[in-house]
Amino acid sequence: MNYQWYPGHMTKSVRAMQEQLKLIDLVIEIVDARIPFSSRNPDIDKLGNGKFRLVILNKADLADPNVTALWKQHFAEKGIKAVECNAKAPGLAKTMKPIIAEVCREKIERDKKRGILNRPIRAMICGIPNVGKSTYINSFIGKAAAKTGNKPGVTRSNQWIRTGANVELLDTPGILWPRFEDQTVGMHLAFIGSMNDQILIVEELAADLIRFLETDAAGKLEEYYHIEGVSADSEHPEAALLEQIARSRGFLKKGDEPDIEKAAAQTLEDFRAGRFGRISVERP
Template sequence: MNYQWYPGHMTKARRMMQEDIKLIDLVIELVDARVPFSSRNPDIDELAKNKSRLILLNKSDLADKAKTARWVEYFQQKGFYVLELNAKTGAGMKAIDGVVKEACREKIERDLKRGIKNRPVRAMVVGIPNVGKSTFINSYAGKACTKTGNKPGVTKGKQWIRLNKTTELLDTPGILWPKFEDQSVGLKLALIGSIRDEILNIDELAISLITFLSAEYKGILAERYGIEEEGTPLAMLEAIAEKRGCLLKGKGLDYSKAAGILIDDFRSGRLGRLTLELPEEKEA
């Protein structure tokens, strides 16, 4: 299956970010901790060059803890400030103020030397759809400033949010890039919900997830669904359908319903803490 989703508002959003970047001191980029590489828009590095950078590994509660530590080290070696985060519960939020000040220390000191006091740090919050930007902003601000949702594409325009006297945030829409050169990236984005489910083949998506899990996290499917992890991925999806009573009105199993259950269990963390990629795979 070819994975792609690039609605018209994303082109407009990218142009808007190019115009606003000159006003910005810091770029805060949210990525999904389960796919830290695939959930990074490669255009952001070009847009944000010469700016201080903070990467937030959001939804870290859903990701493999040991593998997340490897990703933190990877991004730090690339020169980024990095934090693990769960914007929904607030875990990791207390550390952000200190890191923002450290990332913008030179700018703050420069302002003081020029006699400029109390000019707030301006941070642009960026990321692809459904990585939790709006949830992060609401949690950081301590109030509902933006719309949130578990589907991609909720935020359509920009919005300035003044957190306090020292920090202002610019919320931006989630933007993908026009073409995935590597379709495995598109597959992972589909799995975490950054591409609209309505344009996906959920059965194929579930087969791909089963293939990965049976190789990298053996025993997870057996534990969750009480099935034997043997045979083809299709046979395992069939076993999940049988165990969960996914039946069509006539005779036969409802593979799509079983696929939906599996994908939802992965996205919600009911399968456990899982990470779909490692830094060394990207370097290779």
């Protein structure tokens, strides 16, 4: 299958972001902890040049903690602080406060020398769609003032939201575009549901996911669905597994035929919800 990303209003969003960047001290870049490479905007280093930087490995509750630790190390080696996060947990301001103070230490010390105390740090949240920007902002400010959902919100004029962490957040997150240079990137975005499923062939996407799971998370499907699994020399192992999943879930059509499409959709849903366990798709 061909995994395509439609860049949409890319130049418009670059320009908007460059304007907003003039106003801020800190770029808080949110990525998905299961796919930090593919969910990272390739131009962010250029765009965020000269700003303090923080990478949030979000949805860490769904990722393998050992792999997330490797990613933190990977970013540290590039000189970027990265922290794991579950944006659905309330009260992010408290956990973020010391981290942001550490990342922006230079500015805080510079201010202090000039006799300026507690000037808030101005920060912008950015990231590709669906990584949890709105959820993060909501938890950070402690009330549901930013829209959450899978669609990017309507852009209003820039407003600052005060947080309990001596940080002012730009109310609208910067929506970035993902990498779309290669098929693996597209496939990984599709695995976690960050690509519109309507433009994908669900059975083929599920087959790609099953192929990944059987290699990198062997046994998880068999355990979760209570299925027998297939032998290594099976000719179409993904199709055979989908059939077993359909039967085990009772997804049957007329004449006792397994409903493969339904099994495929269910497999994707269960993976995205973390029901097979905490699985990272990408390692540094």
